[in-house]
Amino acid sequence: MTKMWQPSNSTINSSQLTVFTKYIEEKFNCQFDDYKALWQWSIDNKELFWLSIWQFFSVIHQSPPTTIFKSNGSEFYQNTWFNGAKLSFAENLLKNKSENIALCFINETGTKTSLSYLQLNNLCGRLANAMRENGIKKGDRIAGIMPNCLETVIAMLATTSIGAIWSSCSPDFGFQGCMDRFEQIQPKLIFSVDGYQYNGKSHQCLDKVHKLLNNISSIEQLIIIPFNSNELSVSDYKQTILFNDYLSNNDSLIFESVPFNHPLYIMFSSGTTGSPKCIVHSVGGTLLQHLKELALHSNISNKDKVFFFTTCGWMMWNWMISSLALSAEVILYDGCPTYKKPDLLLEIVAKQHVTVFGCGAKYLDSIEKAGSCPIKNYDFKALKTILSTGSALSPHSFDFVYKDIKSDLQLSSISGGTDIISCFALGNPNTPVYRGELQCAGLGMDVQIFDENANSVKNQKGELVCCSPFPSMPMYFWNDPENKKYHNAYFDRFKNCWAQGDYAKLTQNNGLI
Numbered sequence: 244m245t246k247m248w249q250p251s252n253s254t255i256n257s258s259q260l261t262v263f264t265k266y267i268e269e270k271f272n273c274q275f276d277d278y279k280a281l282w283q284w285s286i287d288n289k290e291l292f293w294l295s296i297w298q299f300f301s302v303i304h305q306s307p308p309t310t311i312f313k314s315n316g317s318e319f320y321q322n323t324w325f326n327g328a329k330l331s332f333a334e335n336l337l338k339n340k341s342e343n344i345a346l347c348f349i350n351e352t353g354t355k356t357s358l359s360y361l362q363l364n365n366l367c368g369r370l371a372n373a374m375r376e377n378g379i380k381k382g383d384r385i386a387g388i389m390p391n392c393l394e395t396v397i398a399m400l401a402t403t404s405i406g407a408i409w410s411s412c413s414p415d416f417g418f419q420g421c422m423d424r425f426e427q428i429q430p431k432l433i434f435s436v437d438g439y440q441y442n443g444k445s446h447q448c449l450d451k452v453h454k455l456l457n458n459i460s461s462i463e464q465l466i467i468i469p470f471n472s473n474e475l476s477v478s479d480y481k482q483t484i485l486f487n488d489y490l491s492n493n494d495s496l497i498f499e500s501v502p503f504n505h506p507l508y509i510m511f512s513s514g515t516t517g518s519p520k521c522i523v524h525s526v527g528g529t530l531l532q533h534l535k536e537l538a539l540h541s542n543i544s545n546k547d548k549v550f551f552f553t554t555c556g557w558m559m560w561n562w563m564i565s566s567l568a569l570s571a572e573v574i575l576y577d578g579c580p581t582y583k584k585p586d587l588l589l590e591i592v593a594k595q596h597v598t599v600f601g602c603g604a605k606y607l608d609s610i611e612k613a614g615s616c617p618i619k620n621y622d623f624k625a626l627k628t629i630l631s632t633g634s635a636l637s638p639h640s641f642d643f644v645y646k647d648i649k650s651d652l653q654l655s656s657i658s659g660g661t662d663i664i665s666c667f668a669l670g671n672p673n674t675p676v677y678r679g680e681l682q683c684a685g686l687g688m689d690v691q692i693f694d695e696n697a698n699s700v701k702n703q704k705g706e707l708v709c710c711s712p713f714p715s716m717p718m719y720f721w722n723d724p725e726n727k728k729y730h731n732a733y734f735d736r737f738k739n740c741w742a743q744g745d746y747a748k749l750t751q752n753n754g755l756i
Contacts, residue, residue, distance in 0.1 A: 300568075303330060333403040334500075410430065540685060586621075623649045701749045
């Protein structure tokens with residue numbers, strides 16, 4: 244395979260992956276010649292590895308773990324992580340209380356609004372206190388039918404600060420799509436916009452959310468964010484209040500500490516075969532996995548501006564928002580990615596001095612097919628990484644990025660899924676990028692390729708599997724008390740080995756296709 248990019252010595256020496264590698268070498272008196280050796284250590288010593296992630300990132304916690312990993316049965320998924328540990332997900336994302344920008348929202352017409360970390364903390368406090376005053380407590384489900392805007396992040400963080408469980412879908416979902424998801428989890432509150440704009444057209448949501456109110460008995464209140472109209476009145480609607488009217492005057496933010504294995508998010512499968520599966524992800528597993536992937540594999544720090552084009556119905560939204568735990572600035576975009584020009588998102592990347600940009604592989608393919616040559620139109624001086632996922636990034640898209648966007652950057656094709664709210668294979672700031680390849684398997688992820696007889700193979704196509712448990716596995720599926728759906732989803736193919744139906748090949752560069 245053709246080498247497309249080679250990190251400089253200064254990039255390697257200063258990367259967070261290098262800092263972490265030295266931390267492990269000193270802590271355990273060992274030495275790693277290359278990434279593969281570090282990866283193998285993380286697999287062979289999973290308890291030490293994940294505890295080291297917890298310690299390296301100084302996870303804020305109320306109580307430490309008493310055991311790191313405990314097997315509770317013969318099945319792959321019958322285990323628990325970090326027993327005894329108590330923490331707050333929201334507290335770890337909101338530890339920064341400075342005037343630095345936390346969130347910057349931009350819509351398709353270019354309107355821009357920002358919040359500092361201090362403002363974000365205060366608004367989360369006002370919303371969380373209002374929710375508590377209205378009876379919301381730990382374990383309650385809160386749903387969002389929301390675009391990728393400031394209020395969505397505020398609602399999620401306020402929800403998780405209470406120890407309640409957040410679930411969301413994009414406002415372009417129809418009534419039945421929302422019903423199929425939220426009826427299963429019985430939310431107490433729904434946050435929704437009055438409508439949204441896409442490609443210059445306005446779409447309304449109020450009828451849909453009130454139909455949900457009439458069909459899901461658990462919903463106690465609808466909280467509406469005026470997104471399309473500043474003069475919105477909801478006085479004619481029952482159990483409905485505007486977001487700003489709902490907020491408490493008390494902005495003190497109290498974080499409810501919960502067990503490491505407490506539910507954080509309920510994500511949904513696509514629903515192409517039957518009702519969408521409700522996949523429950525844990526507070527601690529999500530946090531540790533995201534810290535590892537964002538900082539070590541994507542090299543994101545408090546110096547970065549992170550912009551991933553995603554809706555709130557895709558796990559990449561949850562992944563991106565965890566960048567707040569690293570004190571990065573997160574750019575939120577809502578609208579059509581090609582509004583009036585095929586490379587609108589790249590124009591935003593240039594204007595906002597984005598350092599890490601993420602999108603679906605289809606977006607890169609679409610701007611290439613449109614004949615766009617962004618390098619001629621924009622200055623990408625700040626841009627250091629492009630992340631691509633959603634589908635395989637074709638070799639010609641690698642050519643396009645390095646020829647027509649920027650020749651000196653890390654192009655990381657990444658792959659995982661809603662099922663694990665993270666990645667099996669992803670980027671590496673310390674190793675080259677090869678045409679058509681994902682750079683590496685993630686640390687702590689025992690990724691192998693099996694042939695049909697469950698033999699581990701290299702340099703040939705097979706099924707991507709994970710042969711050891713990891714913290715960001717789903718806790719369970721909602722309404723699946725005997726774990727039958729869970730088992731059938733991942734463990735029917737190979738005994739005690741995770742397989743979710745992805746085909747791959749390990750390459751001689753220790754990357755994946």
